[in-house]
Amino acid sequence: MKKATHHSEYLKLKAVYIKPAKNAFVSDIYLGEQWRELNYLSRPDFDSALEEYKTFQEYFLNNNIETHDFPFDNNVQIDSIYCRDASIATDFGMIICNMGKGGRINEPQSHSEIYKQANIPILGIIEAPGTLEGGDVAWLDSTTLVVGHTYRTNEEGIAQLKALLEPKGIDVVVAELPHYKGKNDVFHLMSILSPVDKDLVVVYSPLMPIKFRDELLNRGFELIEVPNEEFESMGCNVLVIAPRQCLMVAGNPKTKQLLEDAGCQVTTYKGEDISVKGGGGPTCLTRPMHRSY
Template sequence: MKTTWQSDTGKIERIIVKTAVAAFQNEQTIGQQWAALNYPSAPDFTIAKRESEAFIALLQSLGIEVLTMPANEPLTLDSIYVRDTAIVCDNGVILCNMGKPARGDEPAAMRRALEQWNIPVCGAICGAGRIEGGDVAWVDERTLAVARGYRTNDEGIRQLRALLGDCIDELIVVPLPHFRGPSDVFHLMSIFSPVDKDLALVFSKLMPIPFREALLGRGIELIEVAEEEYDTLGCNALAVAPRVLVMSEGNPKTKARLEAAGVTVHEYRGNEISVKGEGGPTCLTRPLRRSLSR
């Protein structure tokens, strides 16, 4: 077996999460923040706590070491979506610079946690550069896809390319459509979730044609998310191993399409921690080391 940080489909060995208790804190905090953060309604704290605990238990049952973010950081509800704060490569972690202003303090909190865990930080996006981890996905070990949208700008992409250095052979820039505008949560992983080295879950209706063609040109088979399941996070699925996914309940058509392609799907209940904040299992986690079969 080979281990790498440069994969979104290898078997996850170690992952970072933040519990609902740590992110949401209490009902009062939820009441103060949910509307300003563009949530459609306030998450129920008691149910969110239960969903979060079950989600973490599911990851652990799949043999994954789970690192949990500290609870003492005064951040927003959005801090539960830890993927957005960091990008990983074989040199270590690259900290993001958030495109959503309310989330600006999250990368510093991630840095402090990484220092406690002795996980190396090899760089950070700074200044005018903006990038969020949900806009970044490994196509293969040497190819990284990065969306250019409202959360990630050209300067952020330029800095990321420089920080990655010889870790990559190719960086594919994926221009995102306007869709629902700057206030919406719309990342690359809203329309593209790698499942295996030759399989991906996609929502082609919002996918730029050159990127879709690039995936097909690499021999990657595309499974289409059912259109009516896009808003219930049907396209946001976490590969915990090749052709083994974790996804939110409520997407039966997409699940059936995945299973027909030989994919094992593990579901979790995520109405409060995922659907209301528009962040599925990829958003809730920052995978670190993965193992690959040679």
């Protein structure tokens, strides 16, 4: 029997939660009321977003991955499409986050209600003044979780995360991320890091802390370096559904080629309206649940 775990970014994905565009964007009017305040690059087109999301969602269905939808919730905004951020999956239960972006403050509670309805256990809840977003955490292996200290995830949030996981034998590694474009920009740990196998990660080194980059090398990871011209187009944001089987936003041909040169199978999707304009790639659009060895 294959062993299931939540503690991986690259093992074979068996189940995932998603927030379809129709449930998050709702309508063209809804988008028009919110995109500026939430710092989107430009206004997503509702019909185009639905078409892009249909293709995105079919990828999971075609790979026999069990998908669960987060429903429409009037208490959250269009950013809820990026459903990785509001919760963290562990083998001990879900960790309900506390968002660092004000416009997303109600998303964790929305996740919590869905998990309770599905009888998914809750390990803990990050409480104010702590903030923690799921885009700032990634599993390096089954007992090592890295968390970025960013404008979205603060020291108190990291302390609460450690208090939940370290007693259970999980090593929580902190990566101190730079200021970059400041508090209003979406800059998560997973903006510069995507594990794609047990010994292979996609990185953007110019914004990576030296200490953490050295940690990856010391752990035996080979680094796929995203070129400068493909960082802003989310070349570093790679979702893995099985070791070296990757999904990424179209428009990053150099990173795609580097992945293929490393033995990866890469599928791309058109994500102008569901990814690029809102700054959320395929990892952001998903809340992966269990994977199998």
